[in-house]
Amino acid sequence: MNKKEEFFEELSKQLDFSINEYVEVEDIEDYDELYEQLEDQGAFEQEVIYYYNAIEYLKDNDASLQESMELADEYGYAPRDINSELLASLLKSQKCREEFSELRSEIESFLEDYKEESFCYCGEEIEVGEEYCSKECARHCEKEIT
Numbered sequence: 001m002n003k004k005e006e007f008f009e010e011l012s013k014q015l016d017f018s019i020n021e022y023v024e025v026e027d028i029e030d031y032d033e034l035y036e037q038l039e040d041q042g043a044f045e046q047e048v049i050y051y052y053n054a055i056e057y058l059k060d061n062d063a064s065l066q067e068s069m070e071l072a073d074e075y076g077y078a079p080r081d082i083n084s085e086l087l088a089s090l091l092k093s094q095k096c097r098e099e100f101s102e103l104r105s106e107i108e109s110f111l112e113d114y115k116e117e118s119f120c121y122c123g124e125e126i127e128v129g130e131e132y133c134s135k136e137c138a139r140h141c142e143k144e145i146t
C-alpha cells in the first residue's frame with residue numbers, strides 16, 4: 001500500500017465506506033476528482049431497507065420529512081414512487097456525502113503535500129524529504145543541469 005492508499009484507508013474509518021474500494025487511487029489528484037469518482041461509483045449510496053428501519057431512521061433524523069422530501073423532489077421522484085424506504089435511503093446517502101465533505105480540507109492538504117513531496121522526477125514514489133528515488137536518478141539529474 002502506498003502513502004495515498006494508507007491515508008484514504010485511515011480516513012475511511014470515519015466514513016460508512018472504504019474509499020480505496022471505490023476509486024482508482026493513482027488517478028486521484030484533488031478533492032473534486034475523488035468526490036466525483038466516489039459519486040460515480042455509488043460510494044455515497046446508502047440503502048435503508050425494511051419499513052420499520054426506515055421509519056425509525058426518519059423519526060430520528062427528519063421527523064418532519066422536510067429534508068428527505070426535498071431530496072426526493074431534487075432527484076425527480078414522482079409522489080407514487082415515494083415510500084419510507086426511499087426517503088430514508090436518500091437522506092442517509094445525503095448525510096454520507098455531508099460527512100465526506102467535512103473531510104475536504106484534510107484531504108486537500110494531504111494531496112497537495114503528496115504531489116509536491118512524493119515523487120522523483122522519473123515518476124517513482126519516494127519518501128518525504130528525499131529528492132530522488134535512487135543514486136542513479138540523482139546522478140542523472142545533476143548531469144542534466146550542468
Ligand SMILES: [Zn+2]
Pocket residue numbers: 120121122123124132133134137
Ligand atoms: Zn527516480
